[in-house]
Amino acid sequence: MTVPEHSQSAAVEQAAIWLADLREPPHPVVPALKERFGLSAVEACEAIALADRMRIYRKAHG
Template identity: 65%
Template sequence: MPTGGTTGHSHEHSAAVEEAAIWFADQKEPPRPAVPVLRDRFGLSTLEATEALAMAQRFRIVRKAFA
């Protein structure tokens, strides 16, 4: 699997994290516990799932600011 830049993360992983973040941000009542759900649903690692949760929170903030 090719990695991008010096981060060691592949583009595919970044896309999966973003997809999970968008999905999670779109949930009216997000599932709990969130990390296991994102790991199972999107095949993410624990670190990637937590990155997706942080990204989802940023998406929600931006949506509120520009709604």
């Protein structure tokens, strides 16, 4: 069962915004998000996916 998007935590959203704003994301990304935002590995992956959607939206809509 997948978790609905609207149930993401504030920390996941903050991490996604931070990641989407970076010109060059840190490598590896998951450990960086875990350390910086206190996320679990699953939450870090959710933040990465959300950041990708944010980047796509920004490109499409300026």
